[in-house]
Amino acid sequence: MKRHNPYQKQDKYEHLVVQQEAPLLEWLLANLKQSKSKTKATLQNRGIKVNKKLVTQFDFMLRPGDKVSVSTSKSNDKFHSRHVKLVYEDRYLVVVEKNHGILSMAAGHSSLNVKKVLDDYFKKSRQKCNAHVVHRLDRDTSGLMIYAKDMQTEQILERDWHNIVYDRRYVAVLSGQMEEDNGTVANWLKDNKAYVTYSSPEDNGGKYAVTHFQVLDSTEHHSLVEFKLETGRKNQIRVHAADMNHPVCGDIKYGNGDDPVHRLALHAYVLCFYHPITHQPMEFDTPIPVSFRTLFSKK
Template sequence: MSRSHIQSLLDMGGIRINGNQCTAKNTKTALGDVVEVSVPDPVQLKIEAEDIPLDIVYEDDDMLVINKPRGMVVHPAVGNTDGTLVNAIMYHCGDRLSSINGVVRPGIVHRIDKDTSGLLMAAKTDKAHISLSNQLYKHTITRIYTALVQDNIKEDSGTIDLPLGRDPKNRLKKAVNGIGAKNAVTHFKVIERYGEYTLVQCRLETGRTHQIRVHMAYIKHPLVGDPLYGSKKQPFDIKGQMLHAGTIGFIHPTTGKYMEFHRDPPEEFQEILDTLRKEAGLI
């Protein structure tokens, strides 16, 4: 349980010490005290299909490849049950979605952050879901991102091989060598330099939560627009990190053939790049 979850149980009167309701989080306990925690049943989310336009890059009877817009959450959660990619694909596909991830995440094989745009896969059948998940597990999926980072990266390319886990000080963040750290590998290549900024291509060997954001911040080149791992004060009028999942490639679950798809970054991303290119004398 997170500390905030425990605090909410305390506020609801769900914690008792020696039979008496505990009301303060700084209550001291002593040897022999009996602490009882009453955890309510989880709230069952009611997920509704919604007629939300989708940019479908590829679709067949087994799966879809979708170009997710910036600002869209992938799947519902408490407090955010509508307007997600899941709501949209439920409307588009009806009951033709894999059931492996349950009613909250039907068809969802992998995720990208809310403010990251780009390509992701969704499965219509359990067979396709298992095949794509296994490819992710074996790190054979091609996933290439475009990112704008702070400052000038001197190296033309490099590899960041640093395990990631939960940040011990902030449960919303991930950290190098954090709690429960797992191996994480990001390969980067410089595309263009703009003096105070660098455009890079990042290829994921593993796919940990926030991997590119944490890795680039760790080497002192946080993503532009990323308030969680970078500066709170951002230079451009944009909400969230400038990160786009532009290329995805995989073995098709049924045909066994390799397929690869690409989409350029969204318009607002491109406009900022054009401005930087002009200022740097590149166009």
């Protein structure tokens, strides 16, 4: 017996037939009379069916004759958060952009965290899964993150993270004008008993950390710098920036009190990885935060 879905009558669909082979998102953008952002949102929020089956993969390959159903109902948008933006979703994982000020996962009694936001969304959208933490960003760092939707995907990502993630970049506002336009910082990082990470040019029993940097813009007082991680250690960029005597602005732990944007001026803005299940390259980027750019438009 088919179970009655109380939401069925609310859902209205536009039906289209595929003429030429194409990836789903590319085809939708070419064939739907709506904005790019709305089309992406409909796909991410489970509003697209191919041959009556729900599809969320933007690179799902369409064949001639496939029937595509596009939801025109506003009720299919179930993801709402002031703190987290859903960038990509498929059956195995989600990519999100988190705001500064929100934890990656629960810690102590804090209720506001990305994992909880995602778990609430999965429940609301009737998905039988939970968000599995694969990597973390500090509470005050904003930017792109991956969460697995099942244990198997989580384990693949954690086990082979260094090979799966092939490009991970951050942008930061540093205090002062950098002396060099680009370079590399490499040393050993270790936490002391107060959980403050410190560096050593020689092996101190900690973890070896390598950070590449490139200056994007500068003024007399600040530098906009891109960081590319070769290793992903705790507080790596913040400690390495302080090592260069140009700490990240707004950094209470390793900074010098310079706080022009009234937040930790660190944003994870490029994340590229091979999909742990399909092995397809997945490439995501977000704009440099406006508050960062504004400092350099006043020159």
